[in-house]
Amino acid sequence: MASSCCSRKLLLLGKPLYRVLKRNSLPCSSSMLQRSFISTSTHNKYVLEPSGTISKSEVSRRYCSGSSPLHDASEGPAPIDYRSLLQEDEYHRLANATIHDLLDKLEEYGDSVDIDGFDVDYGNEVLTLKLGSLGTYVINKQTPNRQIWMSSPVSGPSRFDWDQNSQGWVYRRTKANLVKVLEEELEKLCGSAINLS
Known part of the structure; x- marks a missing residue:
């Protein structure tokens, strides 16, 4: 046989x-x-x-x-060596600027919406947005991959890479922009428009 x-x-x-x-x-x-x-x-x-x-x-x-x-x-897409795309110091500069900008704008947004349990916290390079019973967002840096990771109560986990063309953090599978995803999801959850750009 x-x-x-x-x-x-x-x-x-x-x-x-x-x-x-x-x-x-x-x-x-x-x-x-x-x-x-x-x-x-x-x-x-x-x-x-x-x-x-x-x-x-x-x-x-x-x-x-x-x-x-x-x-x-x-x-899905083929793996990429992200270290070859962004030098580590450039990655930290871009990721820190994005996360700190989101922190400031989310704190302002919290003053304009009436959601029980709304809280924004930043520590150990992790941005946490609590929306009470609506769920929690966690946004953090992933230096080895040169990515920003987001856990969303709406869309689940996503990994965003820096895109030179759009000058923003983009999810490779769907081409969705991190800031736009957050804006759309928060508007649906909270019932109030937000501009994070």
């Missing part, structure tokens, strides 16, 4: 790779057997040749070219 043949050949690759392939239930085909696989140890690289024999070889790494569900383009 083809699957037992494939399993015996995969045993030669080493238990870790065999477990991964077996767990993912990859289909076994003659074209798959013709591909070269590598099992790496601390010092040596071994290649399973199409003939089924293992030979020691100094070759560049090659992997199974079968599709992986982890790299499906429909699952």
